[in-house]
Amino acid sequence: MPRRTGWRVCSVPGCPEFSQGGRCPDHRSEAEQRRGSARQRGYGKAHEQRFRPGVLAANPTCVCTEQGHGHGSPCGQRSVHADHWPLSRRQLVEQGKDPDDPANGRGLCGPCHSKETANSPEQAGGWNRR
Template sequence: MPSRLKPPCSKPGCDQTKPCPIHGRDNRPRGSARQRGYGQRHEDRFRRGVLDRDPVCVVCRRAPATEADHWPKSRQQLEREGLDADDPQHGRGLCKPCHSTETAATPEQRGGWHAEQQATRRAR
C-alpha cells in the first residue's frame, strides 16, 4: 500500500510540508464564512442594513457600495468586546476595489498578501 504524501506548505517558495514548522499557523484554512460568523443573520441584518444606509462607497464616493465592511472595529474585535457584530452601526458600505484595498491594509486580517507586503517592506 503506497504511503500518502503530506501536502506542501501553501507559502510560495517554502519546501516544507503541512503542518509547516515555519508558517504553521498561517498555513491553516480559515474556515467557511458561516464558521467565521457570517451566517443568515449577518446577511439579513448587517449587510442589508449597511448597504441600505450606504448605497454609494463611503471611501471613493463614486461606485455603488456592494460590500458591507465592519469598521472601525473588526467583527472579531466587536465580539471580544461583547458588542453585537451584526448591528449595522458597526459597518460601512464599500465598493469591491475599496473593500479589497482596505482589508489588505488592515494588520488584524489573516491573509498572506498583507503579511508578505509587510515582510517585504521590513526587508528593505
C-alpha cells in the first residue's frame, strides 16, 4: 500500500483506518455523539444571551495567565470564548450556583481556551480524555 503523506492510523486502539491526525471519521463521529450537543451539555438560552455576552463585554481581550506570554501576563488576543472560571460549569451547578452569571467567567482567546480545557483536571470529560 502506498504511503500517504500526513496520514496516520486512527488513534483508537485496534482501528486500522487512516486519518490526518487523531481519530478516523467514524470514531470522531462516535465521540461527538457521546459528547452530546451544547444544549444537552447545559449551554442553553441563558448561556447565549446572558453569560457569554456578559463575560466577553467584561473581558474583550484574553485574560489568560499562561506562562509563555511573558511572566504570566495575558496574551492580549481578542476574547472569543466565555470560559467558566475559577469553577467549572459542572462545579457551579453542583454547588447550586448560577452557571450563567457572567461573574463566574472570564474571556479567553481560542488557543488559550483550548489549552485550558485540555489541561484542566476538573474537566475529566474533556475532549482530550476520550
